[in-house]
Amino acid sequence: MSASEGSVVSIAGLTKVFGNGGVTALQEIDLEIERGEFVSMIGPSGCGKSTLLRIVGDIVEPTEGDVTVNGKPARRARLDRDYGIVFQAPVLYDWRTVAKNIALPLEMGGWDRAKRAARVREMLELVELTGFEKHHPWQLSGGMQQRVSIARALSFSPALLLMDEPFGALDEMTRERLNLELLRIWAETGSTVIFVTHSISEAVFLSTRVVVMSPRPGRVASVVQVDLAQPRTAATREEPRFFELVTEVRESLHATGADEVEETLPAEGEIA
């Protein structure tokens, strides 16, 4: 409880090797995440940022090192249902209505019917989908489905929200709107977020800190503190400080020697 006082996530000396003496995906990662932070992880494809997220969520086991969530080992935190997870795809259950999809983790947590219904109503309001509770997932647009997925992840008020490129499959307009919505939800719920993304501007716009990772084996190359004022609005994207920070993150990425950056970020591509 000494080093991780106030930390929601504490990662120390984390290394992940896939297979027997095979590919080293992550090497010697150290990272502390405070309560209420919004931390983005950015890096070229294959730098292990998704793997890092999965290790924090105890979906993948680390080879070496420790991960503590809320002062507990990651496994204990998972068993205590300390985090909600949002994937790149909405991963909704086709056979359940929107309301029942959001209620899924509540059923697991043994909430009674009345409490579940009340909570689902609140969540629908939070993601602005009131009126769609009886719809099935396939009747919604991609953006709406991802909002249901976020509502499901937040429904049981987990201390930590893990998001793995949640808006990667959406068009730019929807993505920017959901960025704003996510920031509003983050402010309202006061949760801590770890957010994996490919997009530099998305990372800067959303985060309080951006963790830049190097290509394989993944390491923390640099951490950029984002000092943009809260709450952020559409106008934030036009502030000079926003562009400065985007440039700073981009240069950090190039400094890692990530040749794949141009490939994966064509819109932001700039030869170093």
Added chain:
Amino acid sequence: MAFRRILSRALVFVVVLGGLWAVWEGYKWLWERTGWSKPFRVDDLTLPHVHSILLQLGKPTSTGDDLWLYLLHSALFTARAAAVGFLFGAAVGFALGVVLAHFDVLRRGVMPYVVASQTIPILALAPIVVRGLGSVSIGGGPPPDWARVAVIAAYLTFFPVTVNTMRGLLSADPWALELMHSYAARGWTTLWKLRVPSALPYIFTALKIAATASVVGAIIGEQTASISNGLGGAILNFNQYYVLEPTDLWATNLFAAMLGIGFFLVVLVAEKVIVHRAPERLV
């Protein structure tokens, strides 16, 4: 709107039925008129008129009942054995599918025998099963005839259900499985809340195959066990007198077909009620 859809479906059904009737009678007329003998000679013995088959239903049989009543009783007898066999086979098939999907080692060890069970001709196996069960005593006597036939029907039913249940359970989305893992869900919870719902479309496909197979299984079971109360007995009986009255056998086939279709429709309706999925799109 719904009414118009039902009406248009009924219309299509009637038109197709009329078309089949026209092909039947047209073929008969042409072959009889020209005297062609390829692929076979056509006369009232090999291909009776559709209306003679239907008229035959109203005529009395040697039992005293009209043919339609006799066939109705036979069909109900067979239906009971087939339905019980279907339910039993589906339950066993589902349970086996669940077990095999969960235990890799067991799957590799048991699956070859499950497959082998289906390569044994049912004609060779049915008499053994029916006789074997005849010597078993349950509640002071051997199981009733229809129950023995039901076992044969179940034997034909379980296989597609096992294979598809297994395939369906293993088809659950990997991300959805990670999601359940993140909720610290137990194996049973993941099974009921994710794997089984994911498998339902696969299971219903198997149940549709099994529904018609169970009727065939029951008929063959009756024949090999020399049980004469069902459609299997009726087919054997009318087969002997085919030269005298071919329409009796054709009418029996008609009832057997309707029974199979009935079973299929019950499964179809159950699927519509139970499975909620995105509407299928055919490109």
